[in-house]
Amino acid sequence: MEFTGSSYTGAFKNGRMEGEGEYKFPTETRYVGEMKNGMFHGKGVLHFTNGSIYEGTWEKGISKQGKYTFSDGLKYQEKDWEFCDGYDRQFYTERCNGLKPAGESQLTDLDSLHVIPDGCYDCGDGFYDPNARVITDYEHHFLRNADDYEHEWIVSTCRKSWDEIVGHSPEN
Template sequence: MEVTGSTYFGDYVHGRIEGKGRYTLPTETKYNGTMKDGMFHGKGTLYFPNRSKYEGIWDCGISKEGKYTFADGLEFKDKKWHYCDGYDRRFYTEICSGLKPAGISQLTNLDPPRTIPQGCYDCGDGFYNPNTRVVIDYKLRFLRNAGMCFIHLEVLCNI
């Protein structure tokens, strides 16, 4: 645990992580559920820092079936997905709460939208700063150095 930066609170069998527990990864993603031989096994839920979650059935660390729910409550469906398609482009919050009055735009599914630091870009798990080429998380903590994909994006988009 010390090597990976993870933490675990729960059951052990013969000194191994096994049974019910809470496993927290260094990214602040949390798993609540059952473990076997140090791996997710049985029923469990992954809670992501952006408040989305994945509830699933695991077999030796591999998800066999499950359901992903976005932070706003929208459940992902791999078949017949009709959200934000060519026929209905409303955000899920607009579907649930109605459209805003004319002249008040909703630019993201978050209402109110996330505040993006000046000169940065939202990249899904944090903000990318093209000057420093660093991605910081939504709590403004270092997440990672940007790789070549961001540099190519800058060239393509003339950022």
């Protein structure tokens, strides 16, 4: 656990987490509940850093049923919870930070979006200037030159600076 930044306080059996305990992830999300054979097993509660919680029942590390309470108090219950397992990276942000209440959709994995320089794209690891065909990190340090394939992908897929300012486009 020390290699991953996680910690555990609680009962052990045969060198594995077993019984009641608290498991803290590197993200500061905490699981408090029952463990068996080194996995979440039985009843437990995930406490996310944004104040939301998930009370559930686990089997061999996989949540089978539970109730999610958003940080604003809104409750969501679903039976046969079949996502957010360790193999599904689709919900990584939700596992780390908790789900957010309904509202404006997130455009990226970040809580606050980067302000994209004029005429550029946000390509996920930095900004892309299509005229220079250069990608810089978010502090504007050179990362790489885009080849034709990456250029086409960024231009057709990524957020653009002119989408954020109404009535502005590189053609205007």
